[in-house]
Amino acid sequence: MTTINRWGFQDLGLGVGLRSPHFTHILTEQPKVDFFEVLTENYLDTGGRPAYVLDQVAERYAIVMHGVSMNIGSTDPVDIDYLKKVRALAERTGALWISDHLCWTGVLGRNTHDLLPLPYTEESLTRTIEKVRIIQDFLERPLVIENPSTYLEFATSTMSESEFFLRLARGADSGILLDVNNVYVSAFNHGFDAEEYISAIPGERVCQYHMAGHTHKGTHIIDTHSDHVIDTVWDLYGFTLRHVGLRATLLEWDADIPGFEVVHDEVLKARAWRDREVANVA
Amino acid sequence: MSPENAPPGMPSLHDTQRWLQAVISSPGTTLEAIEDPGAATLLPPERLGELIRPSWSLEPAERVGIYHGMYLLRMEEALETDYPALRYYLGEEAFSGLVAAYVAQYPSRSYTLNRLGDHLPDFLEASDWADAGFLADLARLELAITGAFDAEQSETLTAEALQAVPPESWESARLVPVPSLRLLALRHDVLPHLKAFHQERPNPRPRRRATWIAVHRSQLAVYHLELRRPAHALLKNLVDGVSLGDALALAVTRVKASKRQEQVFTWFRQWIADGFFASVELEPAG
Numbered sequence: 419m420t421t422i423n424r425w426g427f428q429d430l431g432l433g434v435g436l437r438s439p440h441f442t443h444i445l446t447e448q449p450k451v452d453f454f455e456v457l458t459e460n461y462l463d464t465g466g467r468p469a470y471v472l473d474q475v476a477e478r479y480a481i482v483m484h485g486v487s488m489n490i491g492s493t494d495p496v497d498i499d500y501l502k503k504v505r506a507l508a509e510r511t512g513a514l515w516i517s518d519h520l521c522w523t524g525v526l527g528r529n530t531h532d533l534l535p536l537p538y539t540e541e542s543l544t545r546t547i548e549k550v551r552i553i554q555d556f557l558e559r560p561l562v563i564e565n566p567s568t569y570l571e572f573a574t575s576t577m578s579e580s581e582f583f584l585r586l587a588r589g590a591d592s593g594i595l596l597d598v599n600n601v602y603v604s605a606f607n608h609g610f611d612a613e614e615y616i617s618a619i620p621g622e623r624v625c626q627y628h629m630a631g632h633t634h635k636g637t638h639i640i641d642t643h644s645d646h647v648i649d650t651v652w653d654l655y656g657f658t659l660r661h662v663g664l665r666a667t668l669l670e671w672d673a674d675i676p677g678f679e680v681v682h683d684e685v686l687k688a689r690a691w692r693d694r695e696v697a698n699v700a
Numbered sequence: 701m702s703p704e705n706a707p708p709g710m711p712s713l714h715d716t717q718r719w720l721q722a723v724i725s726s727p728g729t730t731l732e733a734i735e736d737p738g739a740a741t742l743l744p745p746e747r748l749g750e751l752i753r754p755s756w757s758l759e760p761a762e763r764v765g766i767y768h769g770m771y772l773l774r775m776e777e778a779l780e781t782d783y784p785a786l787r788y789y790l791g792e793e794a795f796s797g798l799v800a801a802y803v804a805q806y807p808s809r810s811y812t813l814n815r816l817g818d819h820l821p822d823f824l825e826a827s828d829w830a831d832a833g834f835l836a837d838l839a840r841l842e843l844a845i846t847g848a849f850d851a852e853q854s855e856t857l858t859a860e861a862l863q864a865v866p867p868e869s870w871e872s873a874r875l876v877p878v879p880s881l882r883l884l885a886l887r888h889d890v891l892p893h894l895k896a897f898h899q900e901r902p903n904p905r906p907r908r909r910a911t912w913i914a915v916h917r918s919q920l921a922v923y924h925l926e927l928r929r930p931a932h933a934l935l936k937n938l939v940d941g942v943s944l945g946d947a948l949a950l951a952v953t954r955v956k957a958s959k960r961q962e963q964v965f966t967w968f969r970q971w972i973a974d975g976f977f978a979s980v981e982l983e984p985a986g
Contacts, residue, residue, distance in 0.1 A: 459811055459812045459813075460812075462811070462812060463812060463814060463815075463850060464814075464849075464850040465850065465851055465852035465853045465879070466848075466849045466850055466851065466853070466880075466917060466920060466922075467849070467920040467921075469853065470853070470920055487811035487812070492717060493713055493714040493717055497811065500811045522717060524721060524808075525714070525717040525718055525721055526718065526721070527809050528721060528725075528807050528808065528809055529807075529808045529809060529810060529811065530721060530724060530725060530771060530808070531774055531775075531778075531808060531813055532724070532767060532770060532771065532774065534717075534720060534721075534724075534767065537713065537716060539713070541706075541712075541713050542713050545713065569763055569766040569767065570752055570753075570755075570760070570763035570764060570766070570767070571752070571753045571755070571763075572716070572751060572752065572753070573749070573750055573751055573752060573753045574706065574707055574710055574716070574751060607755060608755060609755065609756050636757075637755075637757035637758055637762075638755070638757065638758060638763075638766065640766070
């Protein structure tokens with residue numbers, strides 16, 4: 419277990435995603451939340467209420483940014499105009515780090531707005547490392563990359579997702595956002611061992627955890643962010659803490675969003691696991 | 701990286717991505733999408749199993765189908781956020797059909813779904829849908845509302861600042877609109893349909909009637925104001941950068957002589973109070 423990552427990013431504690439149905443509650447009640455994660459693309463081109471709320475929240479809380487359109491795995495070139503806006507938003511909010519996903523979202527200039535899986539090959543690894551390096555040079559900070567939930571695997575892959583993820587992080591010198599629910603979802607969908615996957619993750623690169631609910635379809639699981647975190651995923655979170663250590667932990671809830679207190683209470687469940695880990699270390 | 705790096709007979713990384721994008725964004729069933737020439741030229745359908753592994757529970761096509769099924773749902777979710785009154789008017793099924801046809805012609809090319817619906821009014825106008833002109837006008841109103849919602853924040857011109865303009869500068873002064881101000885000149889009366897949506901009441905029948913509307917944001921909320929034709933003409937000239945003197949000269953020809961001064965004064969008072977303008981630009985002296 420490592421207690422700190424290689425960039426010294428703080429363990430911010432327990433945070434939730436900033437979502438519009440909660441704007442009024444957050445501004446009026448000013449809940450005691452350790453940090454907020456903002457969906458990058460929601461704030462790049464808006465000067466209205468979302469921008470006003472974000473400025474207010476950034477005044478009071480620690481902010482991290484989480485994107486869905488960096489398209490790091492695509493064969494398309496890096497979108498510099500997009501990166502300029504990302505960098506400007508990070509400066510405006512004082513975001514402590516910027517994350518996106520190990521995926522591609524579109525090619526030939528299009529965007530499917532889905533987190534599409536890559537074939538895990540030497541070719542895609544080389545390309546992705548190259549793009550992440552360009553992105554990091556432009557942003558002048560490490561990119562924190564999240565493992566995705568995926569629903570298909572390429573027969574052309576020559577390595578596992580965990581090996582690809584690990585080699586990408588080392589090759590590009592990037593950070594890791596470990597989504598514990600995504601590990602669980604992909605492990606179920608593809609039949610790999612979730613604990614084995616997590617055990618291969620280099621703790622010194624992990625900057626943040628994601629937790630979320632999902633939808634079980636019987637034959638597969640969809641990462642819907644629409645429910646409470648199931649107990650098995652909390653158990654996996656405990657395993658992750660033992661292997662990696664304490665890191666900023668964020669609860670995502672993006673569909674059928676309940677009241678703020680329900681979302682906040684969900685992430686506060688992580689406190690017991692964190693306390694247990696601290697006691698074990700002591 | 702060259703295609704030589706792909707296993708024999710398998711598409712390169714670039715073509716693999718082109719193939720998957722073509723399949724998931726293709727209408728119809730997943731099998732139809734896989735067999736569509738746009739995808740099949742990149743990967744013959746009979747070789748699907750060589751590119752996609754089966755899982756313990758799903759065949760390759762079923763796994764691709766998960767992404768295929770989610771694509772249109774995501775597009776529809778984005779467009780119904782921007783066009784709720786249009787969806788309310790059309791109903792769920794017709795709106796889904798509209799989304800499928802629209803995104804086939806105008807797929808997203810932006811990092812944000814907020815821009816997905818930008819072409820919908822023009823798409824509707826050019827379509828052969830029943831009441832296409834009315835639907836296009838309703839979409840124009842909703843596009844203006846989302847545009848006003850997202851526009852940059854700015855200061856607003858106060859009555860005091862306007863009164864401080866020296867009398868000799870009035871003729872050449874230009875009013876700068878706030879970024880959120882949108883002016884619409886429509887052929888159909890679409891405001892009752894926006895109201896019907898907000899009040900969850902039955903929609904009236906589409907009615908052809910020239911309608912002029914200003915949409916703007918104030919105190920973080922978006923408002924609309926129906927204008928009379930001469931008011932719209934004056935406001936349009938001001939927004940287009942015509943000087944106050946010229947804009948007023950053009951406007952008074954459209955208003956009854958006996959009411960000119962009072963009418964124009966009333967309009968300006970409302971527009972300033974509503975925060976339509978950010979500042980006043982004066983001609984440099986000399």
